[in-house]
Amino acid sequence: MNCKESLRKIYEFLDGDLEKVSSAEIEVHINCCRHCWDRFEFEKQLKTLIKKSCCKEICPDTLRKRIEALLDKY
Template sequence: MSDDLTTEGCEGPDCEKALESLYLFLDAEIDSASCAEIQAHIDDCSECLTEYDLERLVKSLVSRSCSEVAPEPLRDKVLFSIRTVQVQISEYRQS
C-alpha cells in the first residue's frame, strides 16, 4: 500500500504527525518526550523545518504586535499570508 495520500511534498510517515504536534510543541503544551521526537524529525526533514520556522515566525510577529494573546482573526490573517508566501516559494523551487 502506498502512502501517497498523506502530506504532499513531505517525506516519511512521521511528517503528518509531526506537523499536527507542531502547534502544541510551539505552545509548549506537549510532553518533553514528544518534544524530543518532533525536534528530531524537524532536524531531519526540511519540509517540517520550514513549517516549524514559519510557525515560530508567526508567533513572534503576533506576540510583537500584541502583548497579550493574539486574537484569532489576526493569527489567521498572518498565517494565511505566510502560507501564501510558502506556496510561492515551493512553486519557485520546483520551476
Template sequence: MGKGERDDAPAAGQTDCSEALLRVYEFLDGELGPSECAKIQAHLDECGPCFNEYNLDTTLKSLIKRSCANEHAPDTLRTAIMARISLSVFRVEGG
C-alpha cells in the same frame, strides 16, 4: 519490501510529517512531554519541509505576540468568551 509497505514510513518510535505538523503548535507552546518533544525535534532536525513549516509558524507566532503586546481585550469580551468556554465545558462534561 512487502506489499502495501511504504519506504518513507517512519521507523518505530519516529514521527511522520503529518504528526509533526499536527503537533507543531503544541511543541511551540511547550505543551508536550519530554518524549513527545524529543520525537518532534528529531523529526524537525531531519525533515526540511517540516522544519520550514515550523519556522513559518514560529515567525507568525512571534509577529502576533509582538503586535498584540499592548492590546487588551475589553472586559465585556473577556467575560463573554469565558462564559462560552464554561458553557462548552459544561455541555461536554454534562452530556
C-alpha cells in the same frame, strides 16, 4: 514520527504543551525533515509576530503585510 504527526503536534510544541518525550521526537524529525522544518520556522515567526503585536503597538496594517510577506514565501 512522520510528517503528518509532526505537523499536527507542531502547534503544541510551539506552545510548550508537549511532554518532554514528544518534544524530543518532534525536534528530531524537524531537524532531518526540510519540509517540517520550513513549516516550523514559519509558524514560529508567525507566532512571534502575533505576540509582538499584542505586547507592542504595531499598526495592524503593518502586521498584516508582514504576515502576507511570510505567506508568500511558502
